[in-house]
Amino acid sequence: MKDDRCEGVIKDAWVEQHWGNPINRLVTKVEACYTKLKTWNRTSFGHIRSLLEKKRKLLAQAEALLMTRRNHEQLRTLKGEVYELMVKEDAMWHQRLRVEWLKAGDLNTSYFHSRATQRNRRNFISKLNGEDGQVVEDEQKIGEMMASYFSELFTTAAPSDLDPILQGIERKVTPQMIQELTREYTAKEVEVALKQMKSISAPGPDEGLHALIKQAAAIGTISGVSLCREGPKVTHLFFMDDSLLFCKANSHECNSVLELLEKYERASGQRINQDKTQLFFSSNTNQQVRNSIKGRLGVAVSHQFDKYLRLPSFVDRGKKQSFSYIRERIW
Known part of the structure; x- marks a missing residue:
């Protein structure tokens, strides 16, 4: 979200026309945003490390020629580009590491690199034991086993018979509160609510x-x-x-x-x-x-x-x- 182009990618995906009821259109728009953001992320951030190394070499060459050439403008431009790439790389490692104590400005010390790499090795799944006791190591079969397990785990049981639960809940919401809660919300309220959330969190129902x-x-x-x-x-x-x-x-x-x-x-x-x-x-x-x-x-x-x-x-x-x-x- 630090990159100014991110907002444009989201807007382009959101304004596309989709058909169906409001819920289906919302789901389709969210999926479109996910697809476009994923593609944009791959093309914009997929080669940050190699590009940063290249810019650093150019910066070193420009600094070495500073005494013989008046290339102050080029030097200033290269410094700005290197800094922007370092900020992007820092954000990338932040998301990979997923720790809240990594703040902007740390700019990629070897410590954070090692922590993120260690976390990746620890979370890597090389094999799984099936229900029949057979060990599965093939990557595609591991994916199929995971999908089958979580599909069964999170399969809905078709919610019904809500009355017993509702009868046990004491009424706390007054008619005035209902009127306030059901009024049309504004874009400002949505923005405030989103900014109150953690950057890698999502709300869930009670x-x-x-x-x-x-x-x-x-x-x-x-x-x-x-x-x-x-x-x-x-x-x-x-x-x-x-x-x-x-x-x-x-x-x-x-x-x-x-x-x-x-x-x-x-x-x-x-x-x-x-x-x-x-x-x-x-x-x-x-x-x-x-x-x-x-x-x-x-x-x-x-x-x-x-x-x-x-x-x-x-x-x-x-x-x-x-x-x-x-x-x-x-x-």
């Missing part, structure tokens, strides 16, 4: 799982847990894309959790990923109950040594022992 759990706790179908005696009940914790649900280890509350998750799936169209869902039982839960609930939910059981965001998922009274490895890694 869902009604919280309302369903809160409603279940209110009618007593889910009990939750207390952190201390006489303390408030905790039924769930949400963090980014992860959710923690707390309930008693019995068939009644287990069925209640399944029921509210099914309602959520029907209403949102999002399917619960059982491969990433785990159970944890307190130490006083007998094995028969554990097996029954595990079979009912169809998910794996987590153990004490599991970690979340590189931290212990569960901490007992031995807190020093649980977190001692952090100090060891620092020192």
Whole structure:
């Protein structure tokens, strides 16, 4: 977006005529912008490093001839071109590295190059294990396997039956607020909203799982847990894309959790990923109950040594022992 030509590429793609309903036209315009920006990026930034090296050599030659020729204007032009190419290369490494602490002005130190290259090697996928246990190394087959996996993972479940979720959401929006929210928005408001976003982020929708759990706790179908005696009940914790649900280890509350998750799936169209869902039982839960609930939910059981965001998922009274490895890694 730092390049002035970027706006022109977007405008040219956006003004093209497309047919269909408004939603289809919007999607088509966005796809056209993506295609043209990708082509423009390849032609404008694909050879930055070689072009920068070439300009630097010309600049060095111009500086060497400065004493014998009056080429001040050429020298000034070359310096400007080299600087512009360095800024573009810096932005390119910024996007590749994807770190917020890389600010404009760092201008490509070897440190950022090594960090970006290291990140690329770490994220490179050379082979995958199929569901049948077979190792796939062919690049095309790896792509097909990825496409098949995520296609199944993100396939919509045809959202329906929204009433149970909506009934559990307390009305907060007044008629005056509705009138304000539904009025026609201006280009200035869109610009302000976009500039408030991070450069490599995109907004996403909020869902009604919280309302369903809160409603279940209110009618007593889910009990939750207390952190201390006489303390408030905790039924769930949400963090980014992860959710923690707390309930008693019995068939009644287990069925209640399944029921509210099914309602959520029907209403949102999002399917619960059982491969990433785990159970944890307190130490006083007998094995028969554990097996029954595990079979009912169809998910794996987590153990004490599991970690979340590189931290212990569960901490007992031995807190020093649980977190001692952090100090060891620092020192």
